[in-house]
Amino acid sequence: MRELSVENLARVEGHGGITVTLDGKKVKSVTLDVHEGPRLIEQLVKGMRPEDDLNVIPRICAICTLSHRYAAIRGLEKALAIKPSEKTQLTRDLMMLGENVESNSLHTMLLALPDFLGYPSAIAMLNDYADDVKRALRLKKFGNRVMEITSGRIVHGENPVVGGFGKYPSKKALEEIKVKSRELIPDAIRVIELFGSLEYPAYSEAESLFMSVNAPKKEYGFAGDTILVSNGKETSAEDYKKLTNERVVTHSFAKRSLYQDKPFTVGANARMINMGKRLDGQAADFFKEHYSDKWLKNPLYNDLAQAIEELWSLEHMPEVCDRIGSLEDTPIEKPTRTTGSGTGAVEAPRGTLYHHYDIKDGLIDVADIITPTAQNLDDIEKHMKLTAERMLADDKKDEEVRLGLEMVARAYDPCISCATHMVTLKRI
Amino acid sequence: MHKLRNAHGDSEADLKSRLEKIAGKGKVYVLGLGNTDRADDGAGILVAESLKKHFPSNSFSEHDGVEGIVLDISEKKEISTILFVDAADLRLDPGSIVVVSKEDIREREITTHRVAVALLASLLKSNGKDSAVICIQPATIQFRGEISEPVAGAVNKLVRLLEEIMETRNRR
Numbered sequence: 001m002r003e004l005s006v007e008n009l010a011r012v013e014g015h016g017g018i019t020v021t022l023d024g025k026k027v028k029s030v031t032l033d034v035h036e037g038p039r040l041i042e043q044l045v046k047g048m049r050p051e052d053d054l055n056v057i058p059r060i061c062a063i064c065t066l067s068h069r070y071a072a073i074r075g076l077e078k079a080l081a082i083k084p085s086e087k088t089q090l091t092r093d094l095m096m097l098g099e100n101v102e103s104n105s106l107h108t109m110l111l112a113l114p115d116f117l118g119y120p121s122a123i124a125m126l127n128d129y130a131d132d133v134k135r136a137l138r139l140k141k142f143g144n145r146v147m148e149i150t151s152g153r154i155v156h157g158e159n160p161v162v163g164g165f166g167k168y169p170s171k172k173a174l175e176e177i178k179v180k181s182r183e184l185i186p187d188a189i190r191v192i193e194l195f196g197s198l199e200y201p202a203y204s205e206a207e208s209l210f211m212s213v214n215a216p217k218k219e220y221g222f223a224g225d226t227i228l229v230s231n232g233k234e235t236s237a238e239d240y241k242k243l244t245n246e247r248v249v250t251h252s253f254a255k256r257s258l259y260q261d262k263p264f265t266v267g268a269n270a271r272m273i274n275m276g277k278r279l280d281g282q283a284a285d286f287f288k289e290h291y292s293d294k295w296l297k298n299p300l301y302n303d304l305a306q307a308i309e310e311l312w313s314l315e316h317m318p319e320v321c322d323r324i325g326s327l328e329d330t331p332i333e334k335p336t337r338t339t340g341s342g343t344g345a346v347e348a349p350r351g352t353l354y355h356h357y358d359i360k361d362g363l364i365d366v367a368d369i370i371t372p373t374a375q376n377l378d379d380i381e382k383h384m385k386l387t388a389e390r391m392l393a394d395d396k397k398d399e400e401v402r403l404g405l406e407m408v409a410r411a412y413d414p415c416i417s418c419a420t421h422m423v424t425l426k427r428i
Numbered sequence: 429m430h431k432l433r434n435a436h437g438d439s440e441a442d443l444k445s446r447l448e449k450i451a452g453k454g455k456v457y458v459l460g461l462g463n464t465d466r467a468d469d470g471a472g473i474l475v476a477e478s479l480k481k482h483f484p485s486n487s488f489s490e491h492d493g494v495e496g497i498v499l500d501i502s503e504k505k506e507i508s509t510i511l512f513v514d515a516a517d518l519r520l521d522p523g524s525i526v527v528v529s530k531e532d533i534r535e536r537e538i539t540t541h542r543v544a545v546a547l548l549a550s551l552l553k554s555n556g557k558d559s560a561v562i563c564i565q566p567a568t569i570q571f572r573g574e575i576s577e578p579v580a581g582a583v584n585k586l587v588r589l590l591e592e593i594m595e596t597r598n599r600r
Contacts, residue, residue, distance in 0.1 A: 123547045137551075140495055141499060144495075154493050
């Protein structure tokens with residue numbers, strides 16, 4: 001028996017590895033091992049007031065910080081029967097657009113692209129692709145700026161609260177976002193053109209299921225009260241457990257999810273598969289140009305999906321800013337009850353994120369958080385196993401197999417810190 | 429916190445001359461890195477935040493968005509040097525300060541949390557800017573811990589020395 005491993009999967013968030021156990025050319029198993037220790041966040045917040053929960057929960061992750069905050073807010077507001085104002089809702093939409101641009105630009109251009117272009121990292125890519133590295137940094141900087149304007153800080157902003165915002169963005173700040181988002185559209189288009197021109201290896205291809213929120217009003221978006229499955233089913237976010245069916249595995253600190261006993265995928269490609277036809281603007285044109293049945297089988301297309309989504313986020317910002325600016329500031333809405341339950345579902349850049357709360361007499365009794373990476377882990381392992389089997393059958397060298405596996409894992413833009421789990425090739 | 433290869437400790441007597449030398453002849457920018465939630469790991473942030481009081485356009489902390497600041501500085505038409513300040517495990521006495529050239533930074537990868545300083549240093553170099561990393565040896569990086577006495581002293585000393593250097597180079 002032989003083991004082929006990637007002890008520390010690079011260019012992802014958190015610490016993980018990949019282990020492939022081989023018997024000759026036969027792949028016995030592929031595991032994505034999560035080395036991050038348990039976070040115990042759900043237990044830490046038990047007994048806290050909802051407003052205190054918001055000080056803890058976003059610390060799960062600094063890259064998805066606003067997604068965690070927003071999912072928690074949505075769950076807590078449902079539990080406390082709070083209806084946010086239109087201005088609050090729109091400002092939350094804007095902060096999610098900012099996080100999407102910040103995270104997608106980083107993942108596509110600096111984390112995923114070097115694999116496709118044959119460089120070990122973006123650092124090595126700099127000599128030949130300096131303009132593209134700078135482009136990625138410009139987009140990331142702007143995403144950070146939108147997050148800062150809406151949430152108060154680049155990371156772990158405290159401005160979005162249960163019931164509203166401590167302070168709404170000023171007209172000047174909204175104008176800054178409008179101007180800059182339009183300026184950066186050519187950069188986002190270049191990212192799409194780059195990823196649209198790449199060869200996507202087919203080793204990992206297999207049918208899968210895709211889940212995402214169903215954004216309201218038949219629009220594309222990053223939050224919703226129901227969940228769409230690519231098999232045509234739609235389920236209330238409150239019934240998330242019927243979709244995720246979490247279980248524990250021995251090789252990882254992250255829980256796993258199966259839907260109808262099958263692995264599934266969440267993330268930008270799932271959003272495109274379920275809501276791509278709702279895109280508008282140039283993003284819709286690029287979606288029509290590039291979308292194909294391959295997206296339903298090959299996880300590497302998540303990178304192209306993120307690139308198109310980033311353009312949509314930029315194109316969408318001016319309209320959202322105009323609508324926010326046209327509305328009067330509203331006070332923070334107060335709870336109308338002290339006991340209740342609620343589930344918040346949002347689309348973090350790397351997929352659907354659930355925060356469920358049971359609140360009893362004003363204090364959190366139960367908190368349940370299901371992260372996108374935890375939902376994706378079974379599907380990542382499925383696609384990695386196929387990749388290993390097919391590449392070894394093709395007489396690929398171990399180093400090539402390792403890269404193939406890493407590309408699959410990285411395509412999911414995994415956040416191991418959030419999932420609290422990645423390659424080792426074991427030969428019998 | 430940075431990880432280093434081949435780090436050599438600088439004696440206190442040599443520190444100012446080392447800083448003077450790496451600061452070059454142009455403007456000096458300081459970018460403090462770290463995590464203030466983890467005791468001494470926040471040393472770089474504390475240095476940058478202190479320098480901001482007198483040099484708000486030349487001193488930044490990680491909280492200000494590292495990549496964007498480096499991108500802006502790299503595109504300025506001026507001679508400048510950017511000094512990254514961060515805690516680093518040098519296996520020296522707590523509070524030791526070491527100036528490390530960018531070539532000695534082992535960090536080669538980018539994570540979702542922070543673009544590697546090595547990439548930022550390369551980006552600056554491609555635009556004709558110089559850079560270096562000033563490392564402070566922590567005593568503790570315990571979560572929610574207090575900054576240790578030797579590291580607090582190192583922060584104060586570094587702020588004073590960098591203020592003197594920035595006063596001559598940045599106010600001309």
